[in-house]
Amino acid sequence: MNFEWMAWTPITAGFFITIVLILIGMTIWEIKSPCTERRGFLPMKTTRGDRLFIGLLGSAYIHLAWVGLTTFPVWVATVISVCFLVIIMRWG
Known part of the structure; x- marks a missing residue:
């Protein structure tokens, strides 16, 4: 069997380390x-x-929608997601 392995980039590793x-x-x-x-x-x-x-779930949906529906840089979605997470944690 031939398995494809995920390419661990520093950004991917940073994401999981942060979580x-x-x-x-x-x-x-x-x-x-x-x-x-x-x-x-x-x-x-x-x-x-x-x-x-x-x-975290909402942030994932924000990123998926961003990548699927826009051509803007992903870092903008990351900023929006962090703001969303802070609002949910503080006032949700």
Whole structure:
């Protein structure tokens, strides 16, 4: 069998390292300061982990839409995604 392997570029590695660091940071934060559910502008009560998941998923959709529908540079979508994630984490 011939398997195709993913080409790990520094950008790809940086992306996954960032996600792992965020998860480690959230775990430490949860251990030091357990959170309770709260209600923000999202239509449900959420914890920090819920908001992180929603923010990361939304960021992925922003990037997919950006790449599929525009010809602008991807770094613009990254800036929008980071802003989206910060808004979800803070006020979601």
